[in-house]
Amino acid sequence: MKNLLLGQLGEDDFNRLEPYLKVTPFKQHSLLFEAEREIKHVYFPTSAVVSLVVTLESGEMVEAAMVGADGVVGASAALDGRISLSRGIIQLPGDIVVCSIDGLKSVALQSPNLLSLLIRHEQTVYAQAQQSAACFASHHVQARLCRWLLRARDLARTDTLVFTQEYLAEMLGVQRTSVTVVAHTLQSAGLIKYARGKIQILDAEALQDGACECYGTVKRHYERLLGPAR
Numbered sequence: 034m035k036n037l038l039l040g041q042l043g044e045d046d047f048n049r050l051e052p053y054l055k056v057t058p059f060k061q062h063s064l065l066f067e068a069e070r071e072i073k074h075v076y077f078p079t080s081a082v083v084s085l086v087v088t089l090e091s092g093e094m095v096e097a098a099m100v101g102a103d104g105v106v107g108a109s110a111a112l113d114g115r116i117s118l119s120r121g122i123i124q125l126p127g128d129i130v131v132c133s134i135d136g137l138k139s140v141a142l143q144s145p146n147l148l149s150l151l152i153r154h155e156q157t158v159y160a161q162a163q164q165s166a167a168c169f170a171s172h173h174v175q176a177r178l179c180r181w182l183l184r185a186r187d188l189a190r191t192d193t194l195v196f197t198q199e200y201l202a203e204m205l206g207v208q209r210t211s212v213t214v215v216a217h218t219l220q221s222a223g224l225i226k227y228a229r230g231k232i233q234i235l236d237a238e239a240l241q242d243g244a245c246e247c248y249g250t251v252k253r254h255y256e257r258l259l260g261p262a263r
């Protein structure tokens with residue numbers, strides 16, 4: 034299984050869950066669910082990357098967490114919340130294993146292992162959200178962009194990322210001009226190549242040196258709670 038959580042299930046749990054699972058392709062920027070609305074499905078990305086964003090009355094949205102093949106989106110709804118705390122959008126296109134809420138809930142209630150896995154994963158999303166709050170308040174936009182690109186690269190498993198500068202600015206909650214300046218600096222230093230909405234990561238190691246501590250902190254939380262990513 035390309036999804037880390039589904040891959041960690043025992044054979045019995047997976048067999049019980051399988052009838053509720055359906056692989057579905059998703060396009061970039063499509064909406065999975067809206068904040069404060071009922072969630073109808075749970076999403077286990079295999080190649081797509083999902084952003085959980087906080088929306089403001091002004092229409093702005095800022096990213097709180099990014100979930101890909103290392104996680105699940107909407108599981109808290111299956112664990113009883115039902116109403117989403119954030120908006121879920123497809124950040125990078127690809128496949129997602131979609132599961133019905135009732136299916137996941139019925140299997141999880143019979144399986145302490147699956148329940149524990151889902152709860153541990155919710156903690157990783159919470160860890161990302163609290164790190165994003167600290168990051169936004171204390172870290173420079175250049176370090177934050179490096180962090181963001183590294184996380185997107187880990188989840189997309191590719192050095193070529195398709196993002197416009199407007200989108201990056203929106204996710205980071207900064208002015209587009211700030212992203213332009215920072216992207217230019219990173220490009221001049223040979224870390225990335227940026228052209229026509231496409232970012233090529235040329236030197237991931239240097240990008241890691243330039244990223245704030247939040248990249249490593251979130252990664253450690255994931256490894257502690259869910260085991261190393263494969």
Ligand SMILES: [Zn+2]
Nearest residue numbers: 168172245247
């Ligand atoms: Zn940070």
